[in-house]
Amino acid sequence: MGDGLYIGLDLGGTNIKAGVLNGAGKSLAKVSVPTGRGPDAVIANMIAAARQSVHSAGITLDAIDAVGIDSPGPLSTEKGVVIRSANLPGWENIPLRDRISAALGKPAILENDARAAAYGEFFAGAGKALKVRNMMMITLGTGVGGGIILDGRLIRGHTDMAGELGHAVVVPDGALCGCGQKGCLEMYTAASRVGQRAAQALHDPSVTSSLREPLAQFGELSARDVEDHARRGDELALDIWNQTCRYLAIACISAVHWLDPQMIVFGGGMAAAGEFLLQPVRRHFEENYWKMDPPAIVIRGAELGNDAGVTGAAALACAMMHAR
């Protein structure tokens, strides 16, 4: 992408991650500190973490070209302002970009966390080897989010809301989502819902399943429980896991017809299942995809794990400097 050194700052509800990366996406240093509470304290912690990462890299701030920041949203990338955040109490219209930019004396850019992570995978993770220019990332966590890169550019949309992949409707009149819609992708594929769907199926006393044991023990089931029991051959767990992969495949089919990406990357906690998730998604994709031409899409797992945000934020800072 280019020369130079960039700071990536990833603001999470629990931790702030900071890192120094070069223009090829290589990490020179990374640090993690607790987030803290309230905008002023959190911003001070972010600035301290940034300085710490620079120190860890064995350089000074002089060597840094720009800073990329990602944060939960909604936010305005144009204004560099976090509008509010469910995970950050007290944040309302905080000019995060300019405050960090002023403190560090560097140009800065603000991005939504899910989109920054997608850009990180595009720039230095799953998308790097194939030199992908068109990519979509689907992040399977408590919710389902993601980001879309087309022609090498991160898609933000008219109101900075692009990438809310979990709220695409996959089942008209389907399960009621917390957002008020029915049949959101998130309701069928988010990690939190996979366990819930298994627990619900066990309300039927005639269903036999080894999942009854963890349900009795913990009072609830996680996606990890479903994965573990599916791996051991439990029929209910396999069925729920398989349905999940099928809905993901159907969402991918729609994405391919709309946007024709070269690669779809799965990230987030549930994607740690690796090929146990990806193989059935690929199989359902092939079974359900049109017969006009064979599927050419590459479906693979994310590679950067929790570093995707820092990497993507730094990469966006690099892209900003090279677009000038």
Next chain:
Amino acid sequence: MGDGLYIGLDLGGTNIKAGVLNGAGKSLAKVSVPTGRGPDAVIANMIAAARQSVHSAGITLDAIDAVGIDSPGPLSTEKGVVIRSANLPGWENIPLRDRISAALGKPAILENDARAAAYGEFFAGAGKALKVRNMMMITLGTGVGGGIILDGRLIRGHTDMAGELGHAVVVPDGALCGCGQKGCLEMYTAASRVGQRAAQALHDPSVTSSLREPLAQFGELSARDVEDHARRGDELALDIWNQTCRYLAIACISAVHWLDPQMIVFGGGMAAAGEFLLQPVRRHFEENYWKMDPPAIVIRGAELGNDAGVTGAAALACAMMHAR
């Protein structure tokens, strides 16, 4: 967008349309000639139509900066080659762009017809007044197609297949589409299917509907029949029309969460219904959209009609010259 004069050439199965437009999308002249058969004859007709449009505009070829061509696909925009076409017998790997470029002595660009029409609406039609930068067009004809413009750029995808909006899956395990998929948007919203769905409903002898009359007379029903009888209050026709609008709204909701466009434009034959189509689509959108924030999307009808392709092709030629 810029200065200069551009030829737009729109290759259809029946007619070739040619026009001269300036860099603001204003038409100086347009002509239409029969397509003819076989690549050589058709290309000769296209070149003749281009020259004729220049003559009609009262200028000479010297005044033209570049030529934009759109054609049914699949095609390669990078190579300027039409790979094949269901509507153009005998076309296989035809270097349409370079043949026209050489004959007219001008730089040329080749684009898919549905995407060119979307770009035309973006540049000089429905998208112009609001200076839209993010827009999607859905074309309701025999099939359902369209195009997506993000950040002012037409989205082509990795293999030039972006914009096949009709084959997004809206009903998992839904009606079997000719493409081999189940539940394609096209099966529920294409003009050809709207009439068919009404005719199917009339297989039930207990259903009362004024549509029985045209069905008996013509042996089939068109989307126009359904629209006409719905306007007159026929219950079945209203129901089918309403369902159609609802599926369109659900597809729009998914589009908004993925791409966050400012505007969705409906074109194609069925969009001639105007507000009778758009109002229920907007209503279903509002009813089914999440409650996290109010819908901000603008849903409107196409403005350029059959000139969208010529306009879009010329606009893409203009964009090509200004990107150099």
